[in-house]
Amino acid sequence: MEVEAPICARGIEPGQFVHMRFPDMGAHLLRRPFSVYTADREAGTMTVLYQLVGEGTAFMAELRPAASPTVEAIGPVGRAWSAAVLPSADEGGRKSFLLVGGGVGAAPLHLLAERLVSRGHAVDVVLGAQTASALVTRERYEALLGRAPFCATDDGTFGARGFCTGLVSERLDAGCSVDGSPYAQVCVCGPEPLMRIVADRARATSVPCEVSLERRMACGVGACLSCVVDTPAGKRRACVDGPVFDAQEVIW
Amino acid sequence: MEVEAPICARGIEPGQFVHMRFPDMGAHLLRRPFSVYTADREAGTMTVLYQLVGEGTAFMAELRPAASPTVEAIGPVGRAWSAAVLPSADEGGRKSFLLVGGGVGAAPLHLLAERLVSRGHAVDVVLGAQTASALVTRERYEALLGRAPFCATDDGTFGARGFCTGLVSERLDAGCSVDGSPYAQVCVCGPEPLMRIVADRARATSVPCEVSLERRMACGVGACLSCVVDTPAGKRRACVDGPVFDAQEVIW
Amino acid sequence: MTEASGRRVPRPTAVDLSVNVGGLRMANPVTVASGTFAAGREYHDFVDVGTLGAVTTKGVSRHGWEGNAAPRIAETPCGMLNSIGLQNPGVDHLMADELPWLASVGATVVVNVSGHSFGEYVEVIERLEDSPHVHAYELNISCPNVDAGGMNMGCQVASVTEVVTRARAATARPLIVKLTPNVTDITEIARAAEAAGADALSLINTLLGMAIDAERRRPLLARVVGGLSGPAVKPVALRMVWEASRAVNVPVVGMGGISTAADAVEFMLAGASAVAVGTANFVDPQATVKVIDGIADYCERHGIDAARDLIGALEC
């Protein structure tokens, strides 16, 4: 879905999200959080990649651009991937990253990949999905990286068969990125079981890891405490203290 | 508003209504009752003339035909004007009627006027509205009757100035229709104070009178008892025992 | 425009939809909420009322009541208020005009009984004992009651005990007691009704509410206060069904905002043995049969052979 949202599109940092509401969904009060997949700063537009889950996403799927439906948004919200502020390779040295996107979790990693590549860092991408047709971000990643991302599908219709954790383990066991430099960090977004396994593997191989967590959110501004994540430092808010957390901080 | 509703359009009798709901008005559960202004039996379509009152009618005003919005309807519902079943002038003798429509109340009388005219009866029409531009049914009545209806506007921008009850009194005092035959019945639809005054004048001049009452309705099928009207015989349901009542039956 | 038309009947299914509510056998778990379906006849153009699990009739008193002044309803966010005031033509009229018709279409019939005094409930039941067409009683104890000092008798353990005990003595037929949600502790009232002899409980009746027209500075209901129903109350109803069904050993009929089969399944998972569709009939006059079909769909999709396996099957 492409939306016009100049403030969000211009201000967005990789990992942040927008909190959207459809005024025509009268009986459904709450805003829905969505990551930004691509942002066109000049046009003031951005795209959101979404999966059909419930009534809100079903409503989105039925929107017709011709009717120019109204969407209300708060954003950009939340803590970005820490790698988003990394200086360019020229200034601070070249680093390697492993980005792991499960399902629609591939979306919020794309802006990060773009940023890292543009700053001259090395990026390996692992994508997992249920089936080939769900690997909607693959081509865009391939165009960005100049080579195919590592892919796995549950049903084996594209890439490796099964969970993409196998591919992640391979990369982490290799200890370094495709171009040979050791990983500075793993960044994961996807279903919680996937993030957990990747976080465990990263810790086992001593690579720092960040995860992007999903929680139901009411306010989206840090006020209501609906979206908490358990951490050793107590409960933290996914909306403003996250959604990106250091994997070590998360008590799953 | 024109709607496609073959069953309603074909079955409708003058005075009956349709009970409509807009599925996109999620938080608003109830159907809204509307009289049928014109019905095209062959095309299976009908038109409804509505006044902006609250959220439902505001929603209707924003519907764009281009989007072919869905409307759910139950109908036709209710008791028709008793004159609707009158035999034609050739068979049962020619009768005269005085039809009084206040505001949007002019709509449900139009099908009746059509029926009576087509059966060869005499019809005088009095229309009242706040201002000239609100006399939306005037031209259609003029075309049907072959002469102008009697009109009054509160602000005097068209026809007589003030309440149309003055015109009604004039007609009733005259005792007969424009073509000289005594009135068989007065049929009124409009704001309740108007109907009450007309009913009183009719009784004073011994002309039978029918009124079409508005009540908030939940079920529209006679089951919930939300729409009751006080009558000497107890409470009766406006949706199925009405909306047309003999004025003598109504305890205002 | 979509036009509701045709008399819908439930589709065939291999799922066993039957349930037993305190001795009342229902072919499927779906009845209607009293007062939203009259005695069925008005809805027979839309659904075959003989195919419903049961038809629960509008509350009936001994000699009939006039009810309240109009306006009697008001729309509220995802809900509605009503202050019909239990208008009804009396039990004799029900027996003469409605019950034979219900029998003729093969309906399972629950008669909702009202009274302004404890004795009136008993009188209504005694009259109805003469009819072969009644399969169960539902006692609407949310009435202002003279014996309870004009208070709503459904809110006090003492008056609940009294009215249920008396009604129990008057009949051997299944006795369902319908609880009001306007209480501090629904489990206390539920236990009192069970102890006094209820074969089943039904809940919830409407929540007391009010609506105002700000522009006119007036209440939207002539009676000022009315009963709230519809999807808005569903969370409260589900919670009370869950609490009550865990507090008693008799079956529970769940209602309050049920519009879809998913809603019905939620109530059954929370502990209801059957469900009633109320306000949703106004929104869609075929809602009852759609809910029956949807429960069958759900069971088929989840590999459940008998709908009764859903009762209380919430995992928590």
Add this chain to the structure above:
Amino acid sequence: MTEASGRRVPRPTAVDLSVNVGGLRMANPVTVASGTFAAGREYHDFVDVGTLGAVTTKGVSRHGWEGNAAPRIAETPCGMLNSIGLQNPGVDHLMADELPWLASVGATVVVNVSGHSFGEYVEVIERLEDSPHVHAYELNISCPNVDAGGMNMGCQVASVTEVVTRARAATARPLIVKLTPNVTDITEIARAAEAAGADALSLINTLLGMAIDAERRRPLLARVVGGLSGPAVKPVALRMVWEASRAVNVPVVGMGGISTAADAVEFMLAGASAVAVGTANFVDPQATVKVIDGIADYCERHGIDAARDLIGALEC
């Protein structure tokens, strides 16, 4: 796409919007419902929190609470459930970090006080007496309480009397007592709070409710049961504000589903001297100031010079 942006302030008006709630002077009748606005800072990007009638802070306890497990919220028809469980970092944190900030933006501050024992309420108030930045207390008596046997103390006259009496003795500042709607008779509890020394009442807190995911057969909240808020509860809230304000002589702060100025006016007509915007902040972070402006519009349109003339002005 519409983007919420800019710090909205109320527009100038000739209408006198000020109200006095039991000694608490508010520049306009609009505060926020505790727990929906934190201590204001998170909303200062959207509205100037110093311009609100008052900021009511999230419930605070003596040493802080962890709250419940997630998921803590669920959407329901025209409403939402929450089971935050009064998570808060304790009164010392509020005093160190939040109150000085609120003072710096010129906010009128109501602190919502929680406790698991009667003594804890008193301790929180005693700490807060040291702060010059507190203008009133709101006692949230809808907490499970050890001294009341783990029951919700807001449901019993005895425990309400006790906790209000003790809190009253601890402060001379305006004391607002916040009532739970989960009671049989709100007027009984309202009178008990007044008799024990409340300067004002606020209501309603959330209605207990539940939501279920039928497909997964699980409750939508980790705690199973939560508090219902939003437009769905408005009719119940209006009714209780109307009943309570007629039962007591102290002012009432009305809340429960207020989203628009028309809603706010309805509550004032029903008897509220001020209103709180809660869940609506989540829907529109500028809702508070829009409600203030809309009350001014209403008064101007109806030729009303002072908003306080709306209080209890329902014609019925």
